[in-house]
Amino acid sequence: MPKLRAHNITITLDGYATGTDQRLDAPFGDGVDGLHEWMFAALRARDEGDEGAAGIDADYVELGDENIGATIMGRNMFGPVRGAWQDESWTGWWGDNPPFHHDVFVRTHHLRPSLPMKGGTTFHFTDEPAETVLRRAFEAAAGQDVRLGGGPTTIQQYVRAGLLDELHLVVTPMLAGKGVRLFDNWGDEIDGYQVAEQVSSAAVTHVRLIRR
Incomplete structure (x- = not known):
């Protein structure tokens, strides 16, 4: 059965x-500089053929793309x-050919027409309930799993709705002090998950949570 x-x-x-004050020159906000450097370093090492430096961090990044259809x-x-779109010139952080190559459902209160991009990615903008969006995503995925990309408030919404089947966390050794905490607002749903895997690289710790 397909999973989220x-x-x-x-x-x-x-x-x-995330940190505070997300903006064009600070995609994840202030106070979290280097939060994803573990990922960039691992993928650079793999691109350069240095499998030893890429290690398990690159393996986990690639697992996030396996059997994903939306x-x-x-x-x-x-x-x-x-707020309201001033125009429709913004087409995402990823350039003309985003790395998804499938349908992407963007949850927003401010709708705009679907946006087809090079490489097979189409962004759909929707204010439908979480369950409805997931149903549409499963239909688009055609039997494959659906990936929940974030940010943290979106993950919280799907956790509270009891819809998220698996969560791969990466804990990086830095402190932020403010921003948006992933585990806020989970309520009693946190009891529905268990740690299925925990492993550390030289840079970060990977933790995989699954539904009980």
């Missing part, structure tokens, strides 16, 4: 997944624009 999975969700030691994300992950 979240991968490579990186948090600080004090639990923050993606759900919040508007904050799509871009830094807030």
Whole structure:
């Protein structure tokens, strides 16, 4: 049965997944510089053929793409624009050919027409309930799993709705002090998960949570 999975969700030691004041020159906000450097370093090493340096970090990044047929994300992950769209010139952080290559459902209160991109990615903007968006994503995935991309408030919404099957966390050794904490607002749903795997590289600790 297809699952809803979240991968490579990186948090600080004090639990923050984003900082404050997200904007064009600070995609994850202030106070979290280097939060995802573990990922970039691992992928650079693999691209350069240095498998020893890439190690398990690169393996986990690649696992996040396996058997994924559609993606759900919040508007904050799509871009830094807030409120009503001033125009439709913003097409995401990823350039003309985003790395998804499938349908991506962007949850937002401010709708705009679907946006087809090079490489097979189409962004769909929706204000439908979480369950409805997931149903549409499963239909688009055609039997494959759906990836929940984030940000943290979007993950919280799907956890509270009892819809997230698997969560791969990456804990990086830094402190933020403020921002948005991933584990806030989970309520009693946190009891529905268990740690299935925990392993550390030289840079970070990977933790995989699954539903009980």
